[in-house]
Amino acid sequence: MTLKGKVAVVTGGAKGIGRAVSIRLARDGAAVSVWDLDGAGADDTVNEIAKAGGRAIACAGDAASAGSIAGFVERTHAELGPITILVNNAGITGFIDFQQITEELWDRMMAINLKGPFLCTQAIIPDMLAAGWGRIVNISSSSAQGGAAMMAHYASSKGGVIGFTKALAIEYAARSITVNNVPPGFVDTPMLRGSPVGEHVEETAQASPMKRVGKPEDIAAACAYLVSDDAAYVTGQTISVNGGRYLV
Numbered sequence: 001m002t003l004k005g006k007v008a009v010v011t012g013g014a015k016g017i018g019r020a021v022s023i024r025l026a027r028d029g030a031a032v033s034v035w036d037l038d039g040a041g042a043d044d045t046v047n048e049i050a051k052a053g054g055r056a057i058a059c060a061g062d063a064a065s066a067g068s069i070a071g072f073v074e075r076t077h078a079e080l081g082p083i084t085i086l087v088n089n090a091g092i093t094g095f096i097d098f099q100q101i102t103e104e105l106w107d108r109m110m111a112i113n114l115k116g117p118f119l120c121t122q123a124i125i126p127d128m129l130a131a132g133w134g135r136i137v138n139i140s141s142s143s144a145q146g147g148a149a150m151m152a153h154y155a156s157s158k159g160g161v162i163g164f165t166k167a168l169a170i171e172y173a174a175r176s177i178t179v180n181n182v183p184p185g186f187v188d189t190p191m192l193r194g195s196p197v198g199e200h201v202e203e204t205a206q207a208s209p210m211k212r213v214g215k216p217e218d219i220a221a222a223c224a225y226l227v228s229d230d231a232a233y234v235t236g237q238t239i240s241v242n243g244g245r246y247l248v
Contacts, residue, residue: 006029007081011120014034015041016190018090021089024220028228063120064116086121088136088138106153110157113161114161134175135228135231141155144156166236176232178235182239183240187218188216209243219241222239222241
């Protein structure tokens with residue numbers, strides 16, 4: 001698979017899954033625009049790509065802000081070119097009793113996890129329409145598939161991402177733009193390590209069929225396939241990458 005000549009945007013690319021996706025897409029030939037609130041982390045990702053001979057830029061700011069997104073798109077156009085690959089990865093999580101979720105916490109979760117992908121996609125899809133080719137991958141969550149206690153706001157936001165994926169897939173299928181989502185399950189990221197099970201990751205992984213925690217590179221591999229020409233006839237799909245965790 002080659003992405004030579006393509007320009008990709010990866011939101012939340014400073015660490016974890018977003019960093020792995022950025023590096024993998026660059027390795028496959030894409031020029032990558034790494035978006036993240038963590039400017040230093042985004043720079044680190046770009047430096048890693050550059051060391052391997054790839055092209056990338058870092059855009060520091062809020063990928064859930066229309067103003068920031070407009071600036072990111074303008075800079076990406078100027079330095080890399082039109083964007084035809086988008087991986088909506090940026091997001092937050094939270095663990096709290098349902099009755100303790102405030103309106104402010106709910107709104108913040110929805111703004112970052114659901115409104116962000118909406119704004120980014122709406123800003124970038126004109127490039128895809130102009131090119132007659134596009135790939136969108138939304139990072140959802142296994143929590144939206146199986147439910148998760150203490151995560152009602154998070155699971156709801158990611159469930160919205162799955163619905164958003166299906167709606168866009170139908171709307172743009174005839175225009176050679178595919179839209180799919182990948183719900184990670186128990187992947188070793190800073191987000192997982194900061195969760196209530198963070199101190200017991202290895203022990204918890206032993207309950208899964210593969211007996212190991214997932215790696216960010218596992219998610220990156222799925223994204224690399226979905227944005228490639230090999231996945232030209234795949235759209236509207238939820239490609240679960242969880243080591244069989246939800247089979248048992």
